[in-house]
Amino acid sequence: MTQPLLFALPKGRLMEQSKDLFQSMGIDFSFDNRKLVAADSSGNFRFFLVKNSDLPTYVNHGIAGIGVCGSDVIYESGHDFYKLHTFSYGGTKMCLAGLKGAHNFGNDAALKIATKFTSFTRDYYHKKNKPVQVIKLNGSVELGPVLGLAPYIVDLVETGNTLRANNLEVIRELADIKVHLIVNPAYYKLNYKRINKLVDEIKEGEKSWTPGSQI
């Protein structure tokens, strides 16, 4: 009997959106009673529900062969994956933000930035030959400029509501963040036919999918 494809999904909205899409394609599963592992009704897939930032670790080790993951998280993980599809949902922007009207870049001084995305921030500014001092935060990054920890933050911005509520504004959009179907390269090599078929089905499925229709 063919082994099920092992799939990691990130907790939260991305999981809900992915589940909705998969259900519209006839891949039916649910995580019952706080369980973190589920199989689809056909037995072709086994899903693991993992913390967003841990997802690349599971896929890198081949514990899950396939995952749904944002390019921000992939970048921070430092791992190489096959990105076989870019989903139409979950996209956002990585932005530099600071207190309204208070940004004034000096010519020589290193930018002091508080962020969760330390690798991205460092690499982004180093590629522009700009020295940068990065302060690692794990959440509520907006507090950084408000409390005077750092004048700037680099963070994901969707609507900008949290920024506005804290008297912050976007200074510059740094990158488009997309959600990808990622695959462990060795896992792909051993399952390429089934994975290629799945990717084709996802591409087709997204065309006719109405978000929220399966919830």
Next chain:
Amino acid sequence: MADKNKMKVPQGSEGFFFEEAYIHRKVTEALQDLFNSWGYLPVETPVFDLFDAYRSLIPDGEADKVYRLIDRDGDLLMLRSDITLFLARQMGLILSEKDLPSRLCYSDSILRHQDSEDISHNEFFQSGIELIGKSGYRGDMEVLLLLSQTLLLLDIPSTVHLGSHALFNSVFSSFSDSQKKKILKLTSLREFGEIIKMCSAALGGSDAAIAAELFSFIGTGEELKEMTAGLEKKSAAVYNSASGELKYLNEVMEALKKAGCGDNFRIDLSEAGSQAYHSGIVFQVYMNGMDTAVISGGRYDNLLSNFGIDAPSVGFSLLQRKIEPGIGRKQRFSLPSGMIEMDEDEEIIESFLKAEKIRNEGKTVIL
């Protein structure tokens, strides 16, 4: 509380003991016996060498994993992080034209940093072979057939993905070395959309798309033939640059089929070689349940010229510690069952004399 320093383990090292170590030694012996029976003789490489001798050959991103130290004269040294590289330098020092072809094999530990997250990769011990001084089809086939016999010996569920760096060089011949390096990285990541973007200006949009599609191919020998026939109709330019190497891969697959091991092989044109020194065929072996390739190999005709001898070379290297848990029919390598223990109350010399008799029957006896 225990002394913290006693509990710490440096990244990139491991110890393994008793039955696990016994199996490891038995597997090593079995591999060496196989390699010896094909005429490959053992070599031992030094544990450290001069870093500058290898600096240009260590791929980007790998140099920071190398453990470096400074000797009393101020020379920068590196610990053995990859046996193929160390071997190339040693062979450059000792081999001359009259010694070729030369067949050698090795089994040894390697030392390189691994991130705490990558510690399960178990890349601490390499076994492998090198065939030096044999170019072209006959050399390639000898190594692929020995690889096939190695997989048979280890009895692991695996597939060999065979590609060609020569094909890659032929199709992207008009690009500079730095551009080729980027395209090679994109190929290994199967980022074919990015390849099309990068190559459209030089190849034309349509041919860039066809070249990208070519390197996305994975399939059997039969499927390769079909793909090659289709390629001729799609683009004369891409076909002309690729046809020679595709024909060669087809010839190799036909021969492997004839030898009875074709089913274990797939042509995978995205396997174009990760090392700057690759030149011809390139292959990786993937094993069920493993997060990376467990065996890597290929042809590197220009590597040894960096070390003073211009000889074509082909070989493979396996990450033995990674493979060991998945070896089939493991009892072949396990501790002999039914160890006999002598009576503690018996006089020791009497026990010793009795035990020697039993040991001569091939049994294991504890005094």
